[in-house]
Amino acid sequence: MKRLRAFAPHERTLATLLKGRLEQEGIACLLRNEELFAALGEIPFLECRPELWVVDDEVLPRARQLLEHWLDEERMAPPWRCPGCGEELEGQFDRCWQCGRERG
Numbered sequence: 383m384k385r386l387r388a389f390a391p392h393e394r395t396l397a398t399l400l401k402g403r404l405e406q407e408g409i410a411c412l413l414r415n416e417e418l419f420a421a422l423g424e425i426p427f428l429e430c431r432p433e434l435w436v437v438d439d440e441v442l443p444r445a446r447q448l449l450e451h452w453l454d455e456e457r458m459a460p461p462w463r464c465p466g467c468g469e470e471l472e473g474q475f476d477r478c479w480q481c482g483r484e485r486g
């Protein structure tokens with residue numbers, strides 16, 4: 383098992399999103415450091431740094447490449463406003479986290 387990337391506490395949603403995308407590519411991965419520390423109650427939940435790990439060492443280079451590609455895309459994606467509830471969303475999201483509506 384290898385660590386793919388560590389995320390800042392505020393990037394939790396992004397980390398979860400990327401994990402889902404990697405799984406869609408057939409790459410088994412885990413999000414660590416999250417619930418663990420929060421459950422212990424020693425670190426405030428929002429200060430936990432989520433880490434993305436790949437289960438198979440061999441897929442690490444591919445996973446890394448995909449991740450870089452997606453992060454580039456995300457940097458270029460403009461934010462959008464949900465037509466359902468008016469929530470302002472970051473470019474990398476395809477769906478509103480507030481009401482679940484898909485991007486128009």
Ligand SMILES: [Zn+2]
Nearest residue numbers: 464467478481
């Ligand atoms: Zn919405």
